[in-house]
Amino acid sequence: MKNDRRVSRTRRLMLDALMALIEERGYEKITVQDILDRADVGRSTFYAHFRDKDELLLSWFEHLRELFELQQQDLLAARRNGSVPGVNMVLDLFRHTAEHHKLYKAVAGRQSGEMILKYLHRYLNGLLLPVFEELSRSRREPPVPVEVTVNFLVSTLFSLMTWWLDRDMPYPAEKMEEMFRTLTRPAIEAALGTPPAEVPEAVNKNDTVGGFYRLFIDSVCCAGR
Template sequence: MERVDRRVRRTRRELHEALIALVLERGYEKITVQDILDRADVGRSTFYAHFRDKESLLLASFDDVRERLWADLDDTARPGPDYPVRALFEHAYRHRMVYQALCGRRGGDVVRRHLHRLLADLLAAHLRPRLAAAGSGVPVEVAAEFCASAAIGLLIWWVDHDFRYGPERLARMYHALAAPGIRAALRADDDHG
């Protein structure tokens, strides 16, 4: 069983690496499943045993990103309402090549939408207890969407500008811009809606 699992992991890794390399070279929209097969040296039937299409391969890449981000959040309980975004920036910086492929100029809209959803869900889980404790009238989905939209926009800008600032500095800038909105959400009551 271990041998099969190792072979499956190796095949999935080779397909993922081929996808990332091709996205960096050509852009997501311009690559085909056949391009990925050729680069990974994997047969068509093997590919379809693991993935439905190139989008499912791409989304599987985000499963790994999600797991790593949750692990980063669980490893160290760092305080502050901006921590999930700081964890995202730190993760993006550590995995620059992947983020350049998936989120930069060469990535597609499907990439950005999926990463946005992933981050909004992560932020909702992070903000839910804070908003509930504050008795906020702002729905957690609205607060999470606000924070995720700002973070993803900043992340895409950062990737496209070759990670001009380090992740800590970018997180501080994000916090300076987003904190007033978060504080307002924590103070909001139902009279605003």
């Protein structure tokens, strides 16, 4: 059965072990054996659940993704009710990062595995793409294809994040968010071929990115599931 306590128990044990080990050494340096030892779980048990290390980590992201999409729906519903969320989610992202930098560093820092970043990259791309396609529909043939613009945005966010983490956060989160806006806002304008007046909306949509990260780190740090 799906709702077998044994199943969820072992999965939780293995995920907890993985998270702890990532914090300690970084994803790359972990072997399956390490996870087994830490989780105190049999070797064959692991392979009964996942094919390899990556699949274990991905199962965790899957779980996060579901949570995130629920949150998204709430947010959309709130918007329909006319209430404007006064928060800056990119800023929240950087704040959360500062607070939980150890884990973030393991996931996004220089010594982390590319697999995680690539997964997140792809996911955020898919998330922002429809938003920007919507945005660009009102304009005709933007100088830069929407797909490229979105990819550029995510890359910039990641590059700021990793730079910041690798240097142990020499600036406050507020400054980082400001940099992100300074760098991307004019670029988005230029890419969409938008007159400056319409910019605020673009920046707004951008906040979707932060939304994911916020939930992301919240879920991570409680380490529960």
